[in-house]
Amino acid sequence: MNKEWWKNAVIYQVYPKSFLDTNDDGIGDLKGIDSKLGYLKKLGVDALWISPCYLSPQIDNGYDIADYRKIDPMFGDNSDLEQLIQDAHAKNIKIIMDMVANHTSDKSIWFEESRKSRNNxxxxxxxxxxxxxxxxxxxxxxxxxxxxxxxxxxxxxxxxLHYYGKQQPELW
Known part of the structure; x- marks a missing residue:
């Protein structure tokens, strides 16, 4: 495997909310991305960079993550992500998940627990x-x-501290 594959790769960013809605709720979803993998491969895409689709109150379009381990139900569920990854890999398309590492949502269990005391x-x-x-x-x-x-x-x-919305406390 080429350790520097990204240097010559075509990386296509997908904003799931507006990409393709497969269940007619007006919001794009992971199944919508999965259904277009063949088309994206024909375009020459080597990797998909997927904007945050984790559980979020959506104060900042998903960049306020409440749970990094759970897909927001508006986009599907964890099994939909697993299927997308499997199908993408079968087409030799890599998946890059947009990972917000500097802050969470104030609805995150981490922040809710942090608020309780200075020594937990x-x-x-x-x-x-x-x-x-x-x-x-x-x-x-x-x-x-x-x-x-x-x-x-x-x-x-x-x-x-929060460099963005007050609902996005900064991680240490």
């Missing part, structure tokens, strides 16, 4: 800071979505 297994998965003496944010950093990059959490009595 998940407590340091995220960037937490104490308020200044006057109770304000730790610094003046701004979010890419506007406003402060810090949100106060009354459970921990600390601020957590």
């Amino acid at each position: 297994y998940f407590s340091d998965f995220y960037i937490w800071k104490d308020p200044k003496e006057d109770g304000s944010e730790p610094n003046n950093w701004g979010s890419n979505f506007g406003g402060s990059a810090w949100t106060y959490d009354s459970n921990r009595e600390q601020y957590y």
Whole structure:
């Protein structure tokens, strides 16, 4: 296997939500991607880069992942992903999953547990800071979505960092 296969590969990005809807709910799905593998192969595609399709509240189009181990039901289920991978590999098409590694959804079990205390297994998965003496944010950093990059959490009595929406706490 060529360890640097991507240098000469044709990589096609797929945004599942708008690619192809196979169940008439108005939202593209993994079965839709699977059904077009033959066409994509004819186009010369070597790999599919699939935008996030993990379980998500969809605050930021799936980039706010609540569970990295589960496909969002709007796109199908884990077995649909397994089938897509199997079918793609049979056509010599690689699958690249878009992996958001810098933040999660605030609905992630990791964040929900982190909020509970300062000394549990998940407590340091995220960037937490104490308020200044006057109770304000730790610094003046701004979010890419506007406003402060810090949100106060009354459970921990600390601020957590989010460079995007407040529903997307930054992982440590």
